[in-house]
Amino acid sequence: MADDDFGIRPGEIAVALPDRYDASLYFIGRIRTPWTSRDACPKNPRESDAVCTIEVDPRYAAALTGVDSCSHLLVLYWMDRSRRDLVIQVPRHYGEPRGTFALRSPARPNPIAASVATLVAVAGTRLSVVGLDCLDGTPLLDIKPYFASTDAYPQAVVGWHRARQG
Amino acid sequence: MADDDFGIRPGEIAVALPDRYDASLYFIGRIRTPWTSRDACPKNPRESDAVCTIEVDPRYAAALTGVDSCSHLLVLYWMDRSRRDLVIQVPRHYGEPRGTFALRSPARPNPIAASVATLVAVAGTRLSVVGLDCLDGTPLLDIKPYFASTDAYPQAVVGWHRARQG
Numbered sequence: 001m002a003d004d005d006f007g008i009r010p011g012e013i014a015v016a017l018p019d020r021y022d023a024s025l026y027f028i029g030r031i032r033t034p035w036t037s038r039d040a041c042p043k044n045p046r047e048s049d050a051v052c053t054i055e056v057d058p059r060y061a062a063a064l065t066g067v068d069s070c071s072h073l074l075v076l077y078w079m080d081r082s083r084r085d086l087v088i089q090v091p092r093h094y095g096e097p098r099g100t101f102a103l104r105s106p107a108r109p110n111p112i113a114a115s116v117a118t119l120v121a122v123a124g125t126r127l128s129v130v131g132l133d134c135l136d137g138t139p140l141l142d143i144k145p146y147f148a149s150t151d152a153y154p155q156a157v158v159g160w161h162r163a164r165q166g
Numbered sequence: 167m168a169d170d171d172f173g174i175r176p177g178e179i180a181v182a183l184p185d186r187y188d189a190s191l192y193f194i195g196r197i198r199t200p201w202t203s204r205d206a207c208p209k210n211p212r213e214s215d216a217v218c219t220i221e222v223d224p225r226y227a228a229a230l231t232g233v234d235s236c237s238h239l240l241v242l243y244w245m246d247r248s249r250r251d252l253v254i255q256v257p258r259h260y261g262e263p264r265g266t267f268a269l270r271s272p273a274r275p276n277p278i279a280a281s282v283a284t285l286v287a288v289a290g291t292r293l294s295v296v297g298l299d300c301l302d303g304t305p306l307l308d309i310k311p312y313f314a315s316t317d318a319y320p321q322a323v324v325g326w327h328r329a330r331q332g
Contacts, residue, residue, distance in 0.1 A: 110191050
């Protein structure tokens with residue numbers, strides 16, 4: 001399996017994607033991380049406490065007004081190095097087939113990642129954060145304030161995952 | 167102000183967007199809700215307990231395998247009825263200017279909404295959920311399992327918002 005993961009594993013299922021796209025995105029910045037290969041990336045955002053840097057395009061500098069008052073941010077980014085046509089996947093670290101929408105895998109029809117990051121510091125258009133797990137240079141799509149009142153569900157359960165853990 | 171909100175309010179600031187897009191999206195389904203005008207939508211996802219229906223394109227049916235074991239889902243959808251060039255906004259219910267990235271407003275360079283929904287039932291490619299606040303017919307972008315271990319930060323604070331309340 002190449003590092004860019006465009007292969008398909010036994011048990012995985014791909015579908016034909018639509019002939020055309022429906023909407024388009026701007027990359028609004030880049031995420032700088034210590035990880036330059038997929039194998040080096042943490043398996044999930046809480047596995048590392050490395051400080052990463054979100055570099056926002058200066059065009060949007062004013063849009064950061066007030067962000068420094070947030071303890072946590074919901075960061076959306078574009079995982080552009082995965083295939084988009086898999087509906088059933090066999091993640092390496094699970095080894096069993098799962099539906100794409102039951103996984104956080106980067107391989108999905110719209111490879112948008114959503115991670116909660118802890119904000120450490122803001123310096124102009126550079127945000128220092130902890131809690132990202134992506135490759136260095138990953139394109140940034142959005143930054144949102146994380147509201148505990150609507151975004152935090154500590155009691156949430158992912159049944160298939162809990163069953164694995166016993 | 168028209169219901170589609172393409173106007174600009176006093177105190178709001180727009181910037182020139184890039185000349186071209188960087189990536190493209192597929193709409194993978196539609197969200198059915200009771201709300202057919204923006205004014206009728208709840209102000210946030212916990213303001214209503216209405217059951218909404220996520221209709222997934224049958225092309226992706228297999229990708230739902232295992233989703234029924236999730237108590238909560240992170241749902242991404244496309245808020246295609248907002249302008250994308252605002253960096254400073256004056257939300258109607260706050261009345262003060264804020265940076266776009268400090269707000270959950272639909273007006274943003276990439277109008278991707280992220281909401282946590284409680285899963286009520288799965289019937290084929292139709293998911294019944296509680297916790298969405300969008301217009302009927304909103305395009306669906308992604309469904310992800312919500313992991314309390316990485317997605318729930320009950321202690322998170324949005325400083326500018328708390329100051330308003332307190």
